[in-house]
Amino acid sequence: MRYIQGEDRSQSALFPLSLDELIPDDHLVRVIEAYISLLDFEQLGFDKARPKATGRPSYDPADLLKLYLYGYFQRTRSSRRLEAECQRNVEVMWLLGRLAPDFKTIADFRRDNSAAFSATCRAFVQFCRHAGLIAGELVAIDGSKFQAVASNRKHITPKKLKHQEAALEKRIARYLAQLDEADRGEEGESIDRSAVQATLRELQVKKANNQTCQVLMEAQGLVQHIVGESDAQKMRTPSGKFVAYNIQSAVDAEHCLILHHEVTQDGADRQQLEPMAKAAKAELQQSQLSVTADAGYSNGEQFQACEDASITPFVPPNRSVNNQGGGTEFFDRTDFKYEERSDAYQCPAGKMLTLKQMSKGDRIYQATIADCSVCPLKSRCTKASRRYLTRHAHEAAFERMELRMQARPEMMVSRRSIVEHPFGNLKQWLFGNGRFLLRQLKGARAEMALAVQAYNLKRAIKVMGAHQLMALMG
Ligand code: SF4
Numbered sequence: 001m002r003y004i005q006g007e008d009r010s011q012s013a014l015f016p017l018s019l020d021e022l023i024p025d026d027h028l029v030r031v032i033e034a035y036i037s038l039l040d041f042e043q044l045g046f047d048k049a050r051p052k053a054t055g056r057p058s059y060d061p062a063d064l065l066k067l068y069l070y071g072y073f074q075r076t077r078s079s080r081r082l083e084a085e086c087q088r089n090v091e092v093m094w095l096l097g098r099l100a101p102d103f104k105t106i107a108d109f110r111r112d113n114s115a116a117f118s119a120t121c122r123a124f125v126q127f128c129r130h131a132g133l134i135a136g137e138l139v140a141i142d143g144s145k146f147q148a149v150a151s152n153r154k155h156i157t158p159k160k161l162k163h164q165e166a167a168l169e170k171r172i173a174r175y176l177a178q179l180d181e182a183d184r185g186e187e188g189e190s191i192d193r194s195a196v197q198a199t200l201r202e203l204q205v206k207k208a209n210n211q212t213c214q215v216l217m218e219a220q221g222l223v224q225h226i227v228g229e230s231d232a233q234k235m236r237t238p239s240g241k242f243v244a245y246n247i248q249s250a251v252d253a254e255h256c257l258i259l260h261h262e263v264t265q266d267g268a269d270r271q272q273l274e275p276m277a278k279a280a281k282a283e284l285q286q287s288q289l290s291v292t293a294d295a296g297y298s299n300g301e302q303f304q305a306c307e308d309a310s311i312t313p314f315v316p317p318n319r320s321v322n323n324q325g326g327g328t329e330f331f332d333r334t335d336f337k338y339e340e341r342s343d344a345y346q347c348p349a350g351k352m353l354t355l356k357q358m359s360k361g362d363r364i365y366q367a368t369i370a371d372c373s374v375c376p377l378k379s380r381c382t383k384a385s386r387r388y389l390t391r392h393a394h395e396a397a398f399e400r401m402e403l404r405m406q407a408r409p410e411m412m413v414s415r416r417s418i419v420e421h422p423f424g425n426l427k428q429w430l431f432g433n434g435r436f437l438l439r440q441l442k443g444a445r446a447e448m449a450l451a452v453q454a455y456n457l458k459r460a461i462k463v464m465g466a467h468q469l470m471a472l473m474g
Contacts, residue, residue, distance in 0.1 A: 019094045020094065026465070026467055028070070028073060028466070029070060029091050030466065031461055031469055032095060032457070045116040045119055048061055064105070064106065067095070068106075068450050069450070069454055073458065077431075079107035083106060086100040111443065117445075121261070121456070124453060124457070126283075128456065128460060129284070129285075133255050134252045134254060139250050139280045139284075140251050140253060140291070141250050141251075141291055141292070143248045143249075144247050144427065145246055145247070146427070146435070146448070147434075148232035148243045148244055149435060149437065150243045150439070152234070152243055154228055155226055155234045157223065158217055158218065162214070232440075246265070247262070247426075249419070249452075250279065251422050255463050256422055258452050259284065261448060261449075265441070268296070269297050270297065270299050273302045274306055277309075278306075281309065281310075288311075288312070289311045291306070292313070292415040294315070294316070296318070298315050301397075314408060317405070330381055331380060338391070348377055349375050353388075354366065362391065363390070363391040367387045425458075430455065
């Protein structure tokens with residue numbers, strides 16, 4: 001028996017294969033080529049979109065964007081690895097016409113075109129909308145933390161700095177004591193005075209730097225700072241606390257395409273519902289929209305703002321059940337009936353709680369001492385001399401939300417199935433559960449825009465097929 005034999009390396013062909021013959025008709029690189037040919041690079045704001053009349057010619061941003069889209073599609077994000085792919089990968093050779101830019105050119109292109117990548121994402125969303133891939137009936141909003149370049153070791157707080165300062169002071173005191181002992185002749189010739197003095201100088205410089213950091217943080221009101229990546233924040237994630245960015249996405253329910261994404265520095269999602277919903281609505285160019293998100297997005301003010309903008313949110317209201325007794329010991333807020341006409345609450349004993357004062361927009365109501373002191377239900381109502389009740393500044397929006405969620409309980413199941421797909425893909429498929437490669441917000445935004453663009457392209461190919469997609473791209 002023989003093994004299957006390969007071709008002789010020195011074999012020459014009568015009709016050598018062209019690069020084009022090596023690439024199948026429905027290959028990814030052909031889709032990327034067709035898509036890139038649609039884009040107006042000048043309008044999208046790419047650097048060097050118009051070639052200079054004089055000087056050394058630069059690379060066409062179209063070629064470099066093709067390279068990055070291919071790279072993110074293939075989980076190759078590093079500029080050095082992309083440089084290597086240009087020299088050995090037949091698919092990249094076809095895509096770039098055998099151009100082989102060096103890693104610095106490739107890296108500079110990504111660094112300098114962060115805003116243009118986001119514009120390209122928006123352009124692809126519009127293409128998908130016109131291609132019928134986006135229904136715009138329901139949009140799910142979610143956030144996920146992606147690790148920054150900087151590690152946890154670079155995270156400093158005023159408390160950590162104080163600890164470090166105390167440790168430095170201890171070490172300095174120890175070395176000074178050694179020098180004193182040597183001066184008194186107790187350690188004899190055993191210590192190297194110049195080495196100890198050099199270490200002391202080093203420690204004193206560290207202590208001075210530490211103190212400067214403390215002063216600067218206090219002056220700027222910072223509670224945390226990441227050395228080398230000031231835009232990042234230490235955030236809580238399911239697997240611990242990491243230096244990260246909070247990536248927000250608004251995903252269309254029809255085919256799980258990402259309509260809008262944002263790289264944020266806020267570790268919580270509470271302030272994100274309104275801006276994300278409004279951005280998704282603007283992308284969809286619709287007059288009405290329904291959005292869903294988890295309880296982390298619960299925010300009465302933003303519920304109201306969404307309703308005012310013709311957006312119907314479906315978010316589980318996340319609120320304290322009672323403002324007295326922890327929600328179990330005493331009557332719950334829902335046991336009191338609000339009467340809008342008289343702006344007062346009726347308690348379970350039928351007495352009225354009237355408005356006492358406003359506090360940061362919230363309205364505080366109180367019963368009368370006369371009513372409560374003789375009330376047979378008092379032991380179930382309050383330990384104080386009278387019962388107080390707080391009405392949230394946007395209580396009506398919370399109440400409407402509760403009714404909406406009761407009417408559509410399936411919304412939470414839909415939400416999960418819509419948003420988990422893109423984030424699962426972005427994290428595992430594109431980032432390989434790794435971290436960003438570029439520092440600061442600008443870098444993270446550039447990388448996330450490329451990743452989202454690659455994800456959306458992959459989804460469009462999966463749903464439509466490469467041939468039909470290319471036919472639509474013309
Ligand atoms: S204690 Fe006061 S507020 Fe509570 S049920 Fe009795 S009268 Fe109403």
